[in-house]
Amino acid sequence: MKSDFEIRVIGTGSALPVKVWSNAELIAARGLESSDEWIRERTGIAQRYIVGEGETTFTLARDAVAKAMASAGVGPEHIGVLIVATCTPDLSFPSVAALVHGDLKLAHNCVVLDVNAACSGFVHALAVARGLLLAGTAEYAVVVGAETFSNLVDWNDRATCVLFGDGAGAVVLKKDTRTQGHKAQGVLSIDMGADGTCAPQLMSSGGVARGRVAGTVLMNGREVYKHAVRQMGSKVEAGKLLDEAGLTVADVNWVVPHQANLRIIEAAAQGLGISMDKFVVTVDQHANTSAATIPLALDVAVRDGRIQAGDVVMLQAFGAGFAWSGAVIRW
Numbered sequence: 543m544k545s546d547f548e549i550r551v552i553g554t555g556s557a558l559p560v561k562v563w564s565n566a567e568l569i570a571a572r573g574l575e576s577s578d579e580w581i582r583e584r585t586g587i588a589q590r591y592i593v594g595e596g597e598t599t600f601t602l603a604r605d606a607v608a609k610a611m612a613s614a615g616v617g618p619e620h621i622g623v624l625i626v627a628t629c630t631p632d633l634s635f636p637s638v639a640a641l642v643h644g645d646l647k648l649a650h651n652c653v654v655l656d657v658n659a660a661c662s663g664f665v666h667a668l669a670v671a672r673g674l675l676l677a678g679t680a681e682y683a684v685v686v687g688a689e690t691f692s693n694l695v696d697w698n699d700r701a702t703c704v705l706f707g708d709g710a711g712a713v714v715l716k717k718d719t720r721t722q723g724h725k726a727q728g729v730l731s732i733d734m735g736a737d738g739t740c741a742p743q744l745m746s747s748g749g750v751a752r753g754r755v756a757g758t759v760l761m762n763g764r765e766v767y768k769h770a771v772r773q774m775g776s777k778v779e780a781g782k783l784l785d786e787a788g789l790t791v792a793d794v795n796w797v798v799p800h801q802a803n804l805r806i807i808e809a810a811a812q813g814l815g816i817s818m819d820k821f822v823v824t825v826d827q828h829a830n831t832s833a834a835t836i837p838l839a840l841d842v843a844v845r846d847g848r849i850q851a852g853d854v855v856m857l858q859a860f861g862a863g864f865a866w867s868g869a870v871i872r873w
């Protein structure tokens with residue numbers, strides 16, 4: 543998308559529940575027939591954070607947004623767009639974004655909405671926010687990924703319940719006039735798609751039309767694994783994304799992939815021919831927090847100094863739907 547404007551990331555923030563659960567603690571507390579060794583070997587996950595009393599998708603989103611605004615140095619009155627990517631909202635409606643808007647007292651003319659593209663949601667929300675900024679008069683947007691999958695997993699299904707965790711991450715975007723003669727900054731390209739025929743492979747068993755309860759996670763792990771590796775490890779897809787940004791694989795400083803499983807990330811790295819040293823990995827610490835994995839990992843890598851101004855960062859997401867998305871950002 544060519545424009546006289548560029549959409550830069552100017553701040554990040556994240557929030558995790560207070561309580562962290564190691565594999566061993568979770569197995570003991572839930573009475574699972576599993577082991578720390580099995581979970582680490584098959585997924586790379588060592589621990590996850592799980593919400594307790596008073597913590598919800600909304601509170602995590604709100605805290606991540608507040609931290610991102612503080613790191614950007616932008617007050618709530620300036621935010622013109624707030625999008626929360628989530629498939630575990632507190633309520634069927636209003637949106638989590640509306641709850642955050644009310645609590646943080648954002649501007650009267652701020653657009654608020656939730657995006658549900660499951661684990662792919664953050665990059666989808668980034669695309670929507672970029673489009674709204676480019677089409678309208680708002681100068682600042684906040685994009686959030688926030689989830690509490692602990693409220694959706696079946697705690698009797700050991701093949702899924704050990705994989706997920708709760709958390710939220712947020713970025714603040716700013717629309718700037720593009721400076722001629724300088725390298726383009728900010729979001730350089732975004733690509734998205736889906737294979738809806740695979741929807742039954744990873745879904746919730748419930749919803750408004752199914753008994754009016756949220757349901758639990760149903761997953762065909764092997765199918766999900768196969769498709770995730772094929773999509774995230776595709777040189778052709780990554781090539782299209784980088785080409786649109788006017789870059790090549792050699793220009794990429796960091797890849798921030800969806801954090802579902804370390805083996806998926808390693809297979810994607812191999813497929814793309816990019817060294818694992820360039821991948822930001824947090825799945826060991828956070829497990830799969832669905833739409834929150836990418837902004838959480840971004841915040842970690844920005845705060846620990848890995849991602850620096852000018853770096854080329856490639857985001858890669860894949861999840862239920864099967865919906866997939868990717869983005870290239872010059873930080």
Ligand SMILES: CC(C)(COP(=O)(O)OP(=O)(O)OC[C@H]1O[C@@H](n2cnc3c(N)ncnc32)[C@H](O)[C@@H]1OP(=O)(O)O)[C@@H](O)C(=O)NCCC(=O)NCCS
Nearest residue numbers: 576577580584661700701704763764766767802803860861
């Ligand atoms: C779920 C996943 C880790 C399972 O790994 P796998 O190597 O495919 O393992 P399988 O499903 O073949 O199961 C192997 C055995 O381990 C068992 N098992 C499953 N979960 C277990 C657990 N938590 N602890 C111990 N054993 C477990 C299975 O019951 C099976 O036993 P069996 O051989 O007696 O039937 C893997 O398929 C995966 O990561 N898929 C992608 C999931 C994902 O990322 N989803 C979100 C995407 S956004």
